[in-house]
Amino acid sequence: MASLLPAREEVAASGTYTYCSRPRSLPTRRKYRDTPEETFHYANLMYERRVVRGNTYALHVLPWSAQPDPLEIQRQREAHRKALARKRAKDQLQPGTPEPVEGRKHVDVSLAMTYLQKLGDRIVEVDVECQTDAFLDRPPTPLFIPAKTGRDVATQIEEGELFDFDIEVKPMLEVLVGKTIEQALLEVMEEEELANLRAHQYAYEELRNAELAEVQRLEEQERRHREEKERRKNQQLQILQKQKETSEKIAARAFAQRYLADLIPSVFGSLRDSGYFYDPVERGLCCLLSFIYSNTIRKGIKKLAVTSEVYSPFLTQYW
Amino acid sequence: MFEPLLARVHIKYGCRTFTLLGVTLKMSTRSKGYVEVGGREHYKTLARLTHVPSVSAPAGAVGIVESSLVPSLVLKLKTELDDIQELILDTLSGCLRVEAFEALASGGVHILKEKLIHESVAIRSKAARALLGISVPLEGKNIVWEEEVIPELFNLLEDADDQVRANAAGALMNAAITTQGKYAALGANAIPCLLNLINDETSKVRLNSVKALTMLAEAPEGRKTLLSHVDQFKERMNDSSEAVSRAASIAVRVIEWKP
Numbered sequence: 059m060a061s062l063l064p065a066r067e068e069v070a071a072s073g074t075y076t077y078c079s080r081p082r083s084l085p086t087r088r089k090y091r092d093t094p095e096e097t098f099h100y101a102n103l104m105y106e107r108r109v110v111r112g113n114t115y116a117l118h119v120l121p122w123s124a125q126p127d128p129l130e131i132q133r134q135r136e137a138h139r140k141a142l143a144r145k146r147a148k149d150q151l152q153p154g155t156p157e158p159v160e161g162r163k164h165v166d167v168s169l170a171m172t173y174l175q176k177l178g179d180r181i182v183e184v185d186v187e188c189q190t191d192a193f194l195d196r197p198p199t200p201l202f203i204p205a206k207t208g209r210d211v212a213t214q215i216e217e218g219e220l221f222d223f224d225i226e227v228k229p230m231l232e233v234l235v236g237k238t239i240e241q242a243l244l245e246v247m248e249e250e251e252l253a254n255l256r257a258h259q260y261a262y263e264e265l266r267n268a269e270l271a272e273v274q275r276l277e278e279q280e281r282r283h284r285e286e287k288e289r290r291k292n293q294q295l296q297i298l299q300k301q302k303e304t305s306e307k308i309a310a311r312a313f314a315q316r317y318l319a320d321l322i323p324s325v326f327g328s329l330r331d332s333g334y335f336y337d338p339v340e341r342g343l344c345c346l347l348s349f350i351y352s353n354t355i356r357k358g359i360k361k362l363a364v365t366s367e368v369y370s371p372f373l374t375q376y377w
Numbered sequence: 378m379f380e381p382l383l384a385r386v387h388i389k390y391g392c393r394t395f396t397l398l399g400v401t402l403k404m405s406t407r408s409k410g411y412v413e414v415g416g417r418e419h420y421k422t423l424a425r426l427t428h429v430p431s432v433s434a435p436a437g438a439v440g441i442v443e444s445s446l447v448p449s450l451v452l453k454l455k456t457e458l459d460d461i462q463e464l465i466l467d468t469l470s471g472c473l474r475v476e477a478f479e480a481l482a483s484g485g486v487h488i489l490k491e492k493l494i495h496e497s498v499a500i501r502s503k504a505a506r507a508l509l510g511i512s513v514p515l516e517g518k519n520i521v522w523e524e525e526v527i528p529e530l531f532n533l534l535e536d537a538d539d540q541v542r543a544n545a546a547g548a549l550m551n552a553a554i555t556t557q558g559k560y561a562a563l564g565a566n567a568i569p570c571l572l573n574l575i576n577d578e579t580s581k582v583r584l585n586s587v588k589a590l591t592m593l594a595e596a597p598e599g600r601k602t603l604l605s606h607v608d609q610f611k612e613r614m615n616d617s618s619e620a621v622s623r624a625a626s627i628a629v630r631v632i633e634w635k636p
Contacts, residue, residue: 271550278554
């Protein structure tokens with residue numbers, strides 16, 4: 059109820075009709091009928107008279123405004139007039155009951171009550187029943203031989219009417235046999251060619267293997283010769299090297315020998331010169347003697363020194 | 378499977394769908410155990426691809442090497458059935474002409490050495506041929522010497538089948554280029570065996586044995602021994618096959634070389 063009012067208020071505002079109703083639960087049903095209260099007016103969409111139902115293609119749509127369209131009004135009036143005219147025409151065309159003849163008067167009569175007749179001859183009715191036996195087997199279906207329709211027509215090809223097989227088959231046979239033989243020939247030739255090819259290939263392979271081996275042998279030979287050459291060259295180089303070394307060694311030895319040849323005499327000479335070779339007795343005597351001499355000389359010199367010191371002032375005094 | 382058709386197309390036009398085949402082969406090689414029947418066609422096609430004629434190197438073989446199928450092929454050699462092994466060996470021989478390193482790296486020499494003593498003649502000859510290819514680069518020769526394949530090859534020299542003999546002689550020829558290979562061969566007394574083979578019927582056997590003897594004649598001991606047999610080589614100089622006569626003249630020159 060409450061929800062209906064705001065929907066209706068909106069009509070004037072937007073111009074379109076909207077409807078919404080809040081779903082409501084059914085009220086609890088009472089056991090005993092009470093005094094009928096004010097019934098709620100539900101607005102069930104299914105029972106709303108304002109909802110258009112059915113075909114909407116050719117509807118008599120309500121006019122937009124409350125005012126009926128003048129065109130519509132005119133049309134309605136015309137239709138009404140036409141209907142009246144039609145009715146009048148119909149009345150005129152159809153003859154009604156003529157007027158009564160003089161002296162008579164039309165009276166309405168009902169045949170219902172007075173002119174009833176009793177039907178005399180009653181037809182004899184007999185009830186007859188027919189029912190098949192309950193447990194009989196179903197009889198076999200009769201053969202269905204359809205009725206003969208159409209015309210019977212027969213035809214027969216006599217001998218010699220059609221083609222002669224032997225003559226006709228010749229070209230075909232020729233073609234077939236020829237093609238087969240050709241195919242066979244081709245295959246045989248192909249196989250022969252293949253065999254030829256293979257033989258050729260074998261021969262070639264043989265030759266190739268032989269040549270390959272030859273090439274490799276020559277390569278190998280070349281390699282060996284080369285290596286041998288290298289080795290010999292190396293050997294030669296080594297020999298030369300050794301020779302050089304030996305000659306150098308010899309030269310060095312010769313030079314060393316020569317250099318060291320007069321080493322010993324010169325050594326001895328220098329040693330002797332430095333006095334390393336001496337007679338020990340003589341040396342001992344010389345040392346002792348020189349020692350004694352030096353001591354004596356030292357004493358003598360000391361004495362001389364002392365005397366000169368003592369006598370020097372006197373000498374200076376008198377010089 | 379459309380592999381046979383594919384193979385024909387390859388051989389005719391040499392187009393490059395080996396990568397597709399490589400992928401399918403990889404998928405089938407990844408399955409453990411023996412390959413199913415359809416996988417045989419993979420190998421056949423691969424083997425055929427290596428024989429596609431081309432100017433410098435078979436395009437198929439190049440493709441196979443580039444798609445790095447060689448290691449997986451070598452590994453498959455150990456486990457597969459005999460006829461598939463033949464096909465794999467074929468393919469490998471073709472690929473080894475292009476590049477041998479991958480096969481060497483995946484232990485190819487060891488596996489091939491085992492295959493040399495197989496019962497089947499075809500496998501022996503193809504294994505010897507693969508060894509021939511593998512011993513072309515230097516590392517291959519060294520590994521062949523290390524794995525002591527050379528004595529095995531001597532046993533094959535007396536085999537009944539001529540292809541086996543030819544391929545064994547060829548492998549020896551390649552392996553004996555290095556000095557150590559030469560001495561290994563001389564130690565195993567190769568010269569008499571090879572001398573017998575000089576007069577064999579198949580030209581390939583003659584060629585390979587003459588070439589192998591040429592290698593051995595590079596070593597002084599070999600030269601000494603072969604000096605006594607020079608006339609046999611001189612006979613061979615008038616051989617029907619041009620390659621053999623050329624090889625014989627080279628051999629004579631090498632034997633009579635004085636350092």
